Amino acid sequence: MTIPRFWREFEHRYRLIGTKCPSCGRVYFPPRDVCPYCHRESVGKMQKYELKNTGKIYSFTVVYQDIPDFKELKPYIMAIVEMDDGPKITGQIVDASPEEIKIGMPVKAVFRRIREESPSGIIEYGYKFVPI
Amino acid sequence: MVGIVSYGSYIPKWRIKVEEIARVWGEDPEDIKNGLFIYSKSVPGPDEDTATISVEALRNALSRKRINDVGAIYVGSESHPYAVKPTATIVAEATGFSPNITAADFEFACKAGTAAMQTVMGMVKAGMIRHGIAIGADTSQGAPGDALEYSASAGGTAFIIGEKDTIAEIKATYSITTDTPDFWRREGQDYPRHGGRFTGEPAYFRHILETSKKIMELMKTKPEDYSYAVFHQPNGKFPSRAAKTLGFKESQIKQGLIVPYIGNTYSGSMITGLSAILDIAKPGDRILAVSFGSGAGSDAFHIEVTDGIENYPRENAPDVWKQINSGKFIDYAIYAKFKGKIKMGE
Amino acid sequence: MQNSRVKLRWVSKMRDVVIIGAGQTKFGEHWEKSLRELAVEAGLRAIEDAGIYSKDIDAIYGGNMSAGSSTFQDNIGTLIADFTGLAINNIPAIRVENGSASGAAALHEGFIAVASGIYDTVLVGGVEKLTDVPMENITDVISGEIDREWEAFNGSTLAASAAMIARRYMYEYNAKREHIAYIPVISHRHGSLNPYAHYKNTIKIEDVLNSTIVADPLTMLDCAPISDGASAVILTTMENAKKLKNDGIVRIKASTLASDFISLHSRDNITSFRSTIEASRKAYKMAKLEPKDISFVELHDAYSIFGMIALEDLGFFRKGEAGKYLEEGYGNLDSKLPINPSGGLKAKGHPLGATGVGQVVESVFQLRKQADKRQVSDPRYALTHSMSGAGGSSIIHILEVV
Numbered sequence A: 001m002t003i004p005r006f007w008r009e010f011e012h013r014y015r016l017i018g019t020k021c022p023s024c025g026r027v028y029f030p031p032r033d034v035c036p037y038c039h040r041e042s043v044g045k046m047q048k049y050e051l052k053n054t055g056k057i058y059s060f061t062v063v064y065q066d067i068p069d070f071k072e073l074k075p076y077i078m079a080i081v082e083m084d085d086g087p088k089i090t091g092q093i094v095d096a097s098p099e100e101i102k103i104g105m106p107v108k109a110v111f112r113r114i115r116e117e118s119p120s121g122i123i124e125y126g127y128k129f130v131p132i
Numbered sequence B: 001m002v003g004i005v006s007y008g009s010y011i012p013k014w015r016i017k018v019e020e021i022a023r024v025w026g027e028d029p030e031d032i033k034n035g036l037f038i039y040s041k042s043v044p045g046p047d048e049d050t051a052t053i054s055v056e057a058l059r060n061a062l063s064r065k066r067i068n069d070v071g072a073i074y075v076g077s078e079s080h081p082y083a084v085k086p087t088a089t090i091v092a093e094a095t096g097f098s099p100n101i102t103a104a105d106f107e108f109a110c111k112a113g114t115a116a117m118q119t120v121m122g123m124v125k126a127g128m129i130r131h132g133i134a135i136g137a138d139t140s141q142g143a144p145g146d147a148l149e150y151s152a153s154a155g156g157t158a159f160i161i162g163e164k165d166t167i168a169e170i171k172a173t174y175s176i177t178t179d180t181p182d183f184w185r186r187e188g189q190d191y192p193r194h195g196g197r198f199t200g201e202p203a204y205f206r207h208i209l210e211t212s213k214k215i216m217e218l219m220k221t222k223p224e225d226y227s228y229a230v231f232h233q234p235n236g237k238f239p240s241r242a243a244k245t246l247g248f249k250e251s252q253i254k255q256g257l258i259v260p261y262i263g264n265t266y267s268g269s270m271i272t273g274l275s276a277i278l279d280i281a282k283p284g285d286r287i288l289a290v291s292f293g294s295g296a297g298s299d300a301f302h303i304e305v306t307d308g309i310e311n312y313p314r315e316n317a318p319d320v321w322k323q324i325n326s327g328k329f330i331d332y333a334i335y336a337k338f339k340g341k342i343k344m345g346e
Numbered sequence C: 001m002q003n004s005r006v007k008l009r010w011v012s013k014m015r016d017v018v019i020i021g022a023g024q025t026k027f028g029e030h031w032e033k034s035l036r037e038l039a040v041e042a043g044l045r046a047i048e049d050a051g052i053y054s055k056d057i058d059a060i061y062g063g064n065m066s067a068g069s070s071t072f073q074d075n076i077g078t079l080i081a082d083f084t085g086l087a088i089n090n091i092p093a094i095r096v097e098n099g100s101a102s103g104a105a106a107l108h109e110g111f112i113a114v115a116s117g118i119y120d121t122v123l124v125g126g127v128e129k130l131t132d133v134p135m136e137n138i139t140d141v142i143s144g145e146i147d148r149e150w151e152a153f154n155g156s157t158l159a160a161s162a163a164m165i166a167r168r169y170m171y172e173y174n175a176k177r178e179h180i181a182y183i184p185v186i187s188h189r190h191g192s193l194n195p196y197a198h199y200k201n202t203i204k205i206e207d208v209l210n211s212t213i214v215a216d217p218l219t220m221l222d223c224a225p226i227s228d229g230a231s232a233v234i235l236t237t238m239e240n241a242k243k244l245k246n247d248g249i250v251r252i253k254a255s256t257l258a259s260d261f262i263s264l265h266s267r268d269n270i271t272s273f274r275s276t277i278e279a280s281r282k283a284y285k286m287a288k289l290e291p292k293d294i295s296f297v298e299l300h301d302a303y304s305i306f307g308m309i310a311l312e313d314l315g316f317f318r319k320g321e322a323g324k325y326l327e328e329g330y331g332n333l334d335s336k337l338p339i340n341p342s343g344g345l346k347a348k349g350h351p352l353g354a355t356g357v358g359q360v361v362e363s364v365f366q367l368r369k370q371a372d373k374r375q376v377s378d379p380r381y382a383l384t385h386s387m388s389g390a391g392g393s394s395i396i397h398i399l400e401v402v
Helices: A003-007 A010-015 A068-073 B018-025 B029-036 B050-064 B087-094 B112-125 B196-219 B237-246 B266-278 B320-325 B332-338 C009-013 C035-050 C067-071 C076-083 C102-116 C135-145 C148-152 C158-173 C177-191 C205-210 C238-244 C274-287 C304-313 C322-327 C344-348 C352-367
Strands: A017-020 A047-050 A054-063 A076-083 A088-093 A106-116 A123-131 B003-010 B014-017 B040-043 B070-076 B102-106 B131-139 B154-162 B168-180 B228-231 B286-293 B295-305 C017-024 C059-063 C093-096 C122-129 C213-215 C228-237 C250-259 C296-298 C381-388 C393-401
Touching: A003 A010, A010 A017, A010 A123, A010 B087, A054 A088, A054 C158, A054 C213, A068 A106, A076 C158, A088 A106, A088 C148, A106 B050, A123 B050, B003 B050, B003 B266, B003 B320, B014 B018, B014 B332, B018 B029, B018 B332, B040 B154, B050 B087, B050 B131, B050 B154, B070 B087, B070 B112, B087 B102, B087 B131, B102 B112, B112 B131, B112 B154, B112 B168, B112 B266, B112 B286, B112 B295, B131 B266, B154 B266, B168 B196, B196 B237, B196 B286, B196 B295, B228 B237, B228 B266, B266 B286, B266 B320, C017 C035, C017 C102, C017 C238, C017 C352, C035 C076, C035 C122, C035 C228, C035 C352, C059 C076, C059 C102, C059 C352, C067 C122, C067 C135, C076 C093, C093 C102, C102 C122, C102 C228, C102 C250, C102 C352, C102 C381, C102 C393, C122 C352, C135 C148, C135 C158, C158 C177, C158 C213, C158 C304, C177 C205, C177 C304, C177 C322, C177 C344, C228 C238, C228 C352, C250 C274, C250 C352, C274 C304, C274 C381, C274 C393, C296 C352, C304 C322, C304 C381, C344 C352, C352 C381, C352 C393
Parallel strands: A088 A123, B070 B102, B070 B131, B228 B286, C059 C093, C059 C122, C296 C381
Antiparallel strands: A017 A047, A054 A076, A054 A106, A076 A088, A106 A123, B003 B154, B003 B168, B014 B040, B131 B154, B168 B295, B286 B295, C017 C228, C017 C250, C122 C228, C250 C393, C381 C393
């Protein structure tokens, strides 16, 4: 990922900052500029919203594919987490073995390395989840 | 009086036993355990580094007390992810303190974190800032097959320092600095080197004993006046010997002696031991906390726990011994994979 | 979620659009053929089958997903016009991309062009050359179909998305893992009878369950292969068609497209594809048909679970019940609802952009009763279902023999 593309998402990737629609109150992560329900009423009015870092596992899988960025982690657990504030987020579950994972399990977001451009390139950090 | 307003630590979940490392390199694990007084060490996951550890430690400190008015953040480590681009910038961004803050990284082997503490203390005392953050964290590497491989581990602690509502006052600090090449790493080298037995008397002991004695002289205290003492922990033997030489009892250093289970977290070493002490400290407790950084130097702190610790929600974040005891053990192959010691293809 | 806006006021003003020619290459690993060669091969077969000349073609719609990311070749519409020899006539040509449904999307665009009267006769093709992508990059290229920033960046892949859908489906409906495996078993059974198919072996349920895990619970045999190939059809008005041929004309009774949120995490529920429900609802309305009228269905079984959920979303079975009916024998050629007589994406192959048009080519052969050993008996209406990503968009075609 090129530098500006990654850099502009820092507060979203580092701090789970999404947006909230002032009309219907729904919270979105990743952030949206337009609420899919309120449309025009939300344009220009979406508010920044920092999500609570806790949620429950909605679904998950254990990935055995050879993904160059995640070679040392294979097999790794990929999940959709339903956050306590509403939105669902796609992220890895770490510090846990596949047998421990169940739908409905409570997890919390942590700050981890996602990948690096190259050994000399920038390090791209982001969110992953650990069982609580 | 300047002091600690909030604190937090993070230790990675993975562990490796001394037996497992010894098995690979043909050493006698009993010899190692007896010689170093280390049983296991912490291992960072492949997606962890000094920046992620610092962020988690600081987030733990913030979950105990959210402070917004922070004017400075310094991260001390000898394994910063970037040689040029401070870890502190990443930590500040990830914890919401950007952009109105000053920041930089510190390096002084294992005492980079305490050097950061002293700097932030000075800035608070001078009225430059209301609160400052000092973090010591590392994901230290030990060369495969070297003695350091048994102890070099990962972990970190963050202190939020200020003058109001402290849970522990830092009543005095005293340091010495000399040019003592006991342990070093040249630019571009993967692993550090050390002077063998030279790291003992002329380095660790000389500096730790001198600052400890001096600060007790300044404060007119004796070992029995302290509830707890914690020294830099390169292994379990050195701090025990230093304590004994100075006149401290085993019971005073027990709570802070974490190295036997998680190894030497370098810049996180003494301060994570201090964090473990704060986890159970009571108002009025006096703590002697002394760091050592190779190269060399030592920072000693005389700390007194305040009444503020009674209402301080320590339970909002996992305490150090809880983190130590919830580790998962891996074997040498996984350890080598995690620590990037295996030569990969392109 | 908004209610489906099934506005089809314009239907009455549309011209009747028919397919007069269909052709495709074999789907498989074509090391010796380039993207251009495959496109030309399929195009020429369709033109020959239609009995027309290249000068009769008014426009080209080409479906392709990955040429840009795998070989850095864009401007695919122009490229195809060039190498089919039609650029010399300055023919209008455009590439249509909707992930794995690029071919069906190209067909939808071609249909709109002819139905509206803009063009009379168009060549619609789909082509994909995946084996030019180094093995280690293929998963990543395919991950271009999911949300790159918020799904793929964090470690998800299209297979992982399918796997999470499968796990949630089994959780919500108490479904058996074996049920999902029926889809690839059925696809292989029919693919073994199809000379165009990438894989011609048959497999059993146990083979699927015991195969190498890709993303738990899905195994290699749950996932469509990496294939090269091209397919093409010639569309024209019914009026034109009657002048050219007496038989072999297939009418497009419905061509619909619907989208959904691209990422699974943005959807309220992941055990149903809203894009498939919406597109098929519009299609049935457009064709004035119901699910029970469909003689056979070509499903987008890029992953077994996609095929299974599609059966429910297309209205053939109630939610959670597809497995039960598959167990009873639905899906076989001689059953009430033959599934994937071509071999589906799993056995016939899945050269992304060529897949959707390939399903229609198969349907044309079937409706003309030219499908040899895999012939569905007396088919009247065919339904093809093509999808991008993990249900990000769905494209439905309903065809009938004239």
